[in-house]
Amino acid sequence: MKEVSDTRIKSPPRLIIAGAPASGKGTQCEIIKEKYGIIHLSTGDMLRAAVAAGSDVGIEAKDFMDAGKLVPDGVIIGIVKDRLQESDCVKSGWLLDGFPRTPAQAEALADAGVSADCFVFLNVPDDVLVERVVGRRTDPETGKIYHMTFSPPEDEEVLARLEQRSDDTEEKVKVRLEEFRANIDAVKGVYKDISVEVDGANEPEEVSAAIVEAIDSVLV
Numbered sequence: 001m002k003e004v005s006d007t008r009i010k011s012p013p014r015l016i017i018a019g020a021p022a023s024g025k026g027t028q029c030e031i032i033k034e035k036y037g038i039i040h041l042s043t044g045d046m047l048r049a050a051v052a053a054g055s056d057v058g059i060e061a062k063d064f065m066d067a068g069k070l071v072p073d074g075v076i077i078g079i080v081k082d083r084l085q086e087s088d089c090v091k092s093g094w095l096l097d098g099f100p101r102t103p104a105q106a107e108a109l110a111d112a113g114v115s116a117d118c119f120v121f122l123n124v125p126d127d128v129l130v131e132r133v134v135g136r137r138t139d140p141e142t143g144k145i146y147h148m149t150f151s152p153p154e155d156e157e158v159l160a161r162l163e164q165r166s167d168d169t170e171e172k173v174k175v176r177l178e179e180f181r182a183n184i185d186a187v188k189g190v191y192k193d194i195s196v197e198v199d200g201a202n203e204p205e206e207v208s209a210a211i212v213e214a215i216d217s218v219l220v
Contacts, residue, residue, distance in 0.1 A: 012093030013038055013219055014115065018187065019098075019122030020180045021173060022132040023200045024207060028122065029097050031208045036215070038093040041083060043076060050079045057082060073105050081112045103186035110190070118218050119191035120211055121184070122200035126177055133173040137162035194218065 013036050019025040033040040050058030051065070057078040064071045076099075084094055096116070100106040135148040140163050146153050153159050167173070188195055196214035200207055 011219060012036075012091065013095075013215065014093055014117045015120065015215065016096045016100075016116045016118070016191070017098070017120045017122070018184060019200060020124060020126075020129055020184075021176050022129045022136075023122040023124045024204060025098065025122055027204055028120075028208055028211060029095060031204075032095055032211065032215070035212060036093065036095075038095050039089050040095050040097060041080075041089075042097045043080065043099045046079050046083045047071065047076070050082070055079075055082065073102075073108055077105065077108045077112050080109065081114055084114060100187055100190075102183045103190060106187050106190040116191070116194060118215050119188070119195040120214060121188060121195060121197045122207070123197050124200040126174075128201050129177060130170055130173055133168050134170050136168050137164055139163075 015032065015036075015038070017025055017029060017032070019028075029040050032038070047058075047061055051062045052058070057075055061071045061075050061079065064075065080096070080099065083089065100109055131149070132147070135150070137146050137148060138144070139146065139153070139158055140161060146158075146162060153162070167176075196211075198207055198210045198214065202210075
């Protein structure tokens with residue numbers, strides 16, 4: 001397996017963040033984006049944009065999607081590479097959110113000439129992740145997300161109408177975690193020279209402070 005070497009730095013920042021479902025990755029992505037002024041990228045957003053733009057890889061991806069098939073890694077890598085070469089990413093830097101997910105994707109990304117400055121992994125125990133997910137509820141009228149333990153609504157009327165997503169059950173989240181755990185160690189191995197592990201079970205402010213310290217240590 002290839003290893004991504006430690007290239008101590010380049011500005012603008014080129015970052016990857018990984019974390020299990022409910023690890024707090026979304027919150028930290030927003031903080032990183034604001035702090036460094038970089039472009040936040042998820043594969044879902046990039047895929048939809050490529051399809052809408054009608055690019056070569058977008059058209060190829062659409063063919064798979066229309067057939068009800070998973071878009072293969074080769075196509076996804078093409079979409080990611082194209083997006084990272086666009087002027088806003090070149091000028092401002094980028095944050096890949098939750099990608100690569102597998103060692104094969106990580107190696108393909110390296111083969112495509114894409115390298116990062118820092119790989120941030122949010123480490124949260126499974127029992128904490130399960131509690132975070134199972135307690136989540138959504139207000140169907142406002143779209144606001146609450147948590148029955150950590151941030152329940154004060155309004156009884158709102159409480160009465162909250163809904164739980166069908167995949168936010170303990171059984172289903174454990175399946176998602178198993179899939180995540182099956183690949184993450186190998187992905188971390190590819191980026192071991194630029195990897196930093198942060199305790200994602202801490203308060204969001206503590207987590208973000210640790211992430212910023214790690215990123216700043218490799219940026220000049």
